[in-house]
Amino acid sequence: MATENASPSSGNSPDGEQTGAAIYASIGCAGCHGDAGGGGRGPALNGSLGIRDAGHLLNQIINGSGGMPAFGDVLTDEQIVLLASWIRDEWGGRLPLPDITLEDVTAARGG
Numbered sequence: 760m761a762t763e764n765a766s767p768s769s770g771n772s773p774d775g776e777q778t779g780a781a782i783y784a785s786i787g788c789a790g791c792h793g794d795a796g797g798g799g800r801g802p803a804l805n806g807s808l809g810i811r812d813a814g815h816l817l818n819q820i821i822n823g824s825g826g827m828p829a830f831g832d833v834l835t836d837e838q839i840v841l842l843a844s845w846i847r848d849e850w851g852g853r854l855p856l857p858d859i860t861l862e863d864v865t866a867a868r869g870g
């Protein structure tokens with residue numbers, strides 16, 4: 760019934776329908792970086808040059824650093840692609856960038 764707590768720890772919905780935005784909101788990113796990426800406990804992602812670098816972005820999500828927890832064990836590779844791609848589309852600026860792929864995630868995981 761109503762808005763039951765939809766598995767906030769995974770960002771998964773039962774029907775598998777997922778978006779980067781939903782993952783960002785449900786898994787905790789928004790709590791530290793703000794709903795609109797403006798920052799808070801963590802730095803602003805909106806306009807960050809760091810997020811334009813796919814390797815840096817993926818490494819940060821997978822391994823964390825400096826007060827940010829690692830999400831590599833919480834998110835699947837597919838979820839990381841959705842999340843990272845969405846973050847860059849939202850806040851990475853207008854310059855076109857190559858798509859983030861599953862291969863990029865594998866590389867960032869060190870495999």
Ligand code: HEC
Nearest residue numbers: 787788791800801802807809810816819824825826827830
């Ligand atoms: C507990 C708070 C917290 C949570 C939750 C969190 N972050 Fe962070 N994030 C931080 C902090 C603090 C830093 C700065 C890390 C550093 O300076 O080493 C950071 C850094 C980053 C950076 C690097 C920004 C740059 O400009 O280089 C990215 C990207 C990022 N976070 C994305 C995310 C995403 C995506 C999520 C959700 C999967 C997330 N964060 C969840 C606190 C958090």
